[in-house]
Amino acid sequence: MKQEKRVKVGIVGAGKRAETTHLPLLNKLRDLFEVIGFTTRSESTAIKFHNASSLKYFDSISSLVSEEPELLVCCVSGDAMFDVLSEVLSHDVPVLVETPIADPRLISLESSCNTPMGVFEQWPRLPLEQFKSHLYNLAIFDRPFLVKNDCRSFNYHAVAQLRNYLGRESLPISAYGVINPINTPAFKDNNGSVREENEIWDHGIVRFSNGAILSYDFSYHCKTAPFRSLQTLRAYSKNGTITTGKNFSAGDDFQILDFRCLEGSDTRNMDIRVLRNDSGLPIRIWDEVTKVYWKSEFKNEDLTEQEIAIASIYRDMREVIMENKSSACLYSCRDAYIDYIIMAGIQHSAQTGAVVSFNGS
Numbered sequence: 006m007k008q009e010k011r012v013k014v015g016i017v018g019a020g021k022r023a024e025t026t027h028l029p030l031l032n033k034l035r036d037l038f039e040v041i042g043f044t045t046r047s048e049s050t051a052i053k054f055h056n057a058s059s060l061k062y063f064d065s066i067s068s069l070v071s072e073e074p075e076l077l078v079c080c081v082s083g084d085a086m087f088d089v090l091s092e093v094l095s096h097d098v099p100v101l102v103e104t105p106i107a108d109p110r111l112i113s114l115e116s117s118c119n120t121p122m123g124v125f126e127q128w129p130r131l132p133l134e135q136f137k138s139h140l141y142n143l144a145i146f147d148r149p150f151l152v153k154n155d156c157r158s159f160n161y162h163a164v165a166q167l168r169n170y171l172g173r174e175s176l177p178i179s180a181y182g183v184i185n186p187i188n189t190p191a192f193k194d195n196n197g198s199v200r201e202e203n204e205i206w207d208h209g210i211v212r213f214s215n216g217a218i219l220s221y222d223f224s225y226h227c228k229t230a231p232f233r234s235l236q237t238l239r240a241y242s243k244n245g246t247i248t249t250g251k252n253f254s255a256g257d258d259f260q261i262l263d264f265r266c267l268e269g270s271d272t273r274n275m276d277i278r279v280l281r282n283d284s285g286l287p288i289r290i291w292d293e294v295t296k297v298y299w300k301s302e303f304k305n306e307d308l309t310e311q312e313i314a315i316a317s318i319y320r321d322m323r324e325v326i327m328e329n330k331s332s333a334c335l336y337s338c339r340d341a342y343i344d345y346i347i348m349a350g351i352q353h354s355a356q357t358g359a360v361v362s363f364n365g366s
Contacts, residue, residue: 015070015077018045028060033308037323101124101318106345122332126344133287137169153239154220156224156233158238184208188204209350211347249263259287
C-alpha cells in the first residue's frame with residue numbers, strides 16, 4: 006500500500022495544551038504528520054517540554070520556519086496571540102490556532118493573509134456532532150429555528166455547537182442574559198466531598214439574522230451535583246427535533262438519542278445506532294432508516310472522542326495543504342470570535358440588565 010506523505014509540523018508555544026493534547030495526538034497520527042520541533046519564549050518551559058518530548062528546540066519562530074514546516078500549530082495565551090500570530094503569518098506557513106479568539110485584530114489579520122488559517126474549535130467536531138451535521142447538510146432536518154444548551158456544554162464551546170446547527174452564516178443580532186444565584190444546602194458531590202456553596206445559573210437568549218433563537222442555560226452543579234442530572238443539547242426544526250445528552254450517571258452523550266422528523270403528517274422516530282470498538286469508543290453512528298452515517302476516518306481506533314474531534318481539524322488542514330482543498334472547511338478566527346462575543350454579550354447583559362446589540366456583520 007502506498008505510504009501517504011507526512012505533513013511536517015512545527016509547534017509554537019509549549020504550554021499544557023501543547024504537552025497534553027497536541028503532541029500526544031500528533032504522535033498517534035504519525036502516519037500523517039511529522040513533528041519537527043517547537044519554539045517557545047520561556048526558557049524553563051522549553052527545557053521541560055524538550056525533556057518530556059525529546060523534540061528539537063528552536064530559539065525563535067524564524068529558526069523553526071527555516072526547517073520548512075508545512076503547518077504551524079500555535080498554542081499561546083490570548084494576550085500573546087496577536088503578536089505571535091503576526092510573526093507566524095509573515096512566513097506564509099499554514100497555521101492552526103487555539104481558542105479562545107477574543108481579539109478582533111485577529112480577524113483582520115486572518116483576512117489579510119494569503120495562507121490557510123484555522124481554529125481548534127473541537128466541540129462541533131465530536132462524533133455525534135458530526136453525525137448531526139450530516140443530517141442538516143443532507144436536509145433530512147431543516148436548519149433549526151431554536152437551539153438550546155441545557156447545561157450540557159460550557160461558554161463559547163456551547164455556542165459553537167449550537168451555531169453549527171444553525172449554520173455559520175447566521176449572525177447574532179442581539180443578546181439578553183440573566184445570572185441567577187441559588188443558595189443550595191450542603192451536598193455530597195460526585196466524588197463524595199461535602200460542598201456548601203451558592204449555585205450560579207447563567208441564562209442567555211440570542212436572536213440571529215435569520216430569525217433563529219439560541220437559548221443558553223448553564224450551571225456547574227449540573228456537572229458536579231448528583232441532584233442535578235439531565236444535560237442536553239436540543240435543536241427544534243420545522244420538520245423535526247434532535248435531542249441528545251445524558252444523565253449525570255451516564256458516561257457519554259449517547260444515553261439520550263431522540264431524533265424525530267416529519268414524513269408528511271406522520272412522525273418518524275429515527276433508529277440511531279452506535280458501533281463501538283473494544284475500548285467502548287464510537288467508530289460509527291448511523292440511522293437504520295435513512296442510512297445516513299458517520300464513521301471514524303482514522304486508523305488508530307483508540308482515539309478518544311475529543312481526539313477524534315481535534316484529529317478531524319488536523320485532517321481538514323492536511324487536505325487543504327496537500328490536496329488544495331478549499332480552506333472554507335476550517336473554523337475561522339471570525340467564526341471563533343463570533344462565539345466569543347455572543348457569550349460576552351450574554352454576560353454583559355446579565356451584569357447591566359440591558360439588551361446587547363451586535364452589528365450583524
